[in-house]
Amino acid sequence: MRTNHVRRALGTASALLLLPALLAGSTAGRAYAAPRADTTATADCGTATALTKTLPNGTGWSMCWRLSGTKGLVLERIAYRPRNEPRPLKVLTSASLAQVNVPYDSGLTEYNDLSDIGFGNTAIDIGREECPGGTVSPVYVPQQERTVKALCTTTAPHGYAYRSDVDDDHGTAKKYTKQGSDLVILSVSQLGWYEYITQWNFSDDGTITAKMGATGDLSPGDYSGAGTGWPIGKGDRDHSTSHYHSVFWRLDFGLDGSPRAKVEQYDTKKAGRGPGSAVLKTTRTPVTRELAANSALRRWWRVVSTAGKNADRHPRSWELVQQHSDRYDAHAYTSKDVYVTQYRACEQLASGNSDPACDGRGTSVDKWANGETLTHPVMWVNVGFHHIPRDEDQTPMPVHWQGFQLAPRDVTAMSPLTPDELSGHNGQGN
Template identity: 55%
Template sequence: MRVNRNSRARSGAAVGLTVTALAAGLTTAAGPATAQPRSAPAVTWDCSAAYRIEQKLSTGTTWRMCWRHDAEAGIILEDISYQPPGETKPIKVLASARLGQIHVPYDDGKAEYDDLTGFGFGQGQVNLTAAECPGGTIKTVKVPGAFWSESENVKGLCTTTRSRGHAYRKLADDGSKVYQAQGKDLLVYGVNKVGWYEYMTEWRFQDDGTINMNVGATGSLAPGDYDAGDGRGWPIGNGSAAKATSHSHNVFWRLNFALDGSTKTKVEQYDSAVSAPTGPNEGPTNKTTRTKITKELAGDAKNMRWWRVVSGTGKNKDGHARSYEIVPGATQKYPGRAFTNNDIYFTEYKKCEQFASNNLGNCAAGAGKSVDKWVGGETLTHPITWVNVGFHHIARDEDQEPMPVHWQGFSIAPRDVTAMNPLTPAELADQNGIPRNQ
């Protein structure tokens, strides 16, 4: 059984830019009106039945994927596909989705941890109770050397469904009817205990094709950290005798897109600029610019900036290239290390580049051990997406006991994956680009 870490003593890249100015009310390049959509390839399972997840949601969407356990990263999801109503075949989205690191530096500079590759995150997979997975299934995860289980067979992966509220709502123009649907999600999650902390890693697969990825930190504040007498902590408990040391959680995710079954995807960045009115009867104007990211990039989120990963092979029924937009979540960027200085990285795939810091892969000499070192100007033919989401944890009285979950994450949202809202009711199916009274 593993001992708690009851103290903190634990073990300019060149970017090829092609800029296309787009008018307000951005449109993307499309084929002729008669263009026929390319069919997405059928799913073929690359895993045995025990490692498959397949869920048809009550709204008609089916998600399929494989899973496996990694000694450092914990649960990894692979071969993820999405089949909404109206699509005859599954649409491949991701080759893999997993954590890329949890970096935890303390404010006093006396401790800094890489929880995945330096402190046994994968071996910290814990058993889940039935009450934690209501209406779902708990899968057994083989965890050699499991820290928190008497057996290496850990009941550690929950798959269940959740309601999320309105998927859409529309009042008919004549007021005679309300079109509405309640959204459903497939929830896949596990918990890993690292010292006093417990990390909940969850993926929420929505019936509209959106995927939400989150890490929630809970468990306990480390009692050995109640020593922040230098003004960098917060008093916990009665009076001010105990001050919990403040610290950051910098969570990295690693995504390997495989839209329509191919990892040969493209990356685009979009920026919008608002200009002042040009006349007394004019309003402000907004111009959106597309930048094709052809070389490795260390990028930063800015107001009215976003990225998308575009299929190199597949189109929807309107003849538009399928893509997924990266939707950042709330973040507090940590400026103390070069690898945490950017919000997103796009790097060319190399098998050895697995973790955003303290990388354990057997890369060539001089390649560097962190993601910032891998942005070296290579042309992107098989881009890997790294998303960095930070949280500065200044403890509070409410953090004990146990500590409420604080979540860090982001989403990827379908953009032109289907020709219409995949949950469109039959009565509105003819509304694709043609306004009609309802």
């Protein structure tokens, strides 16, 4: 029963009734820029909004942001500048959500929140208290016929950056410790009884964290009698129906300014027994053709630059760090954790992709991963969460998060947070 909540987000009942027609029009996937007075027009960002931030430990991040009617928050031209590097290092050409699929266990209801409704179309105001110490930026949303305070940018502590008790270069015992911080960018969309938080954290150690939080309220229309769902409230009368959230992100890498990256898969398996422990052997498999794959024990992927190396002459790369995921196996496209496809501009949503330029290619990402040679890889990350409601989900519902990280691997010769007096400790020979 999303009707009342969507109507509340859009403002009027008539807006809700017109929503399918509006989404079928040309504005469904359009990126809404902030009003001209709030837009920084640069050579890199065009009419999108430029964002540059240097964190307290010296790491800099720069990017462009805009609000897409379908995808919601879209980040483009993301660059990372570690302390002591001469110039920013380009990482991602674009990064955004690509679908939120929500089927209910009863088999009665299913939503595709991006392709059916849109996160930008349903963006809601963010109060200053929700963006402590940061800036809230306005965007005009045509579907709502109003300007929405839609984007929060702020910084937040993330605890220890490092801690080490070692001797300094003069042989004197010294404690090295530092606290870390993140650049945080987020927007909030209201669909049905749920409110979704689209959030990106850019850390001073170079880690990028993509996550989506679901909060709001349990839908009273999805309560059922005894025998289905989980008992919520007094006794055994009301049962809230369990459901899935399968969230997709689309990552178009532009490492060191080039889209021609390589993708590699690593697997570590037991290979015998040594005198002290098991012998583990790690193998590298180049991913040269489109991939549809699931995570496994000690398996991971990285995207490797073909255009740049660090000071140790190692190719720069970014590793996909996955969190727990419950794959939804009732659909082909949600049954895989990771897809890597050859870039096509028309392939933007993991399902319900309606761009006519993709006619004949299917409307979901599983159809596109058909073995084509990779020269410009695009990574699609799927994280599933099976929500079995509990009493504590009343009300408002505590935020439940799902997402992943991109961790720098050999992007710099040492950590960008290494103290200057330890900068010579690079490799055993030093």
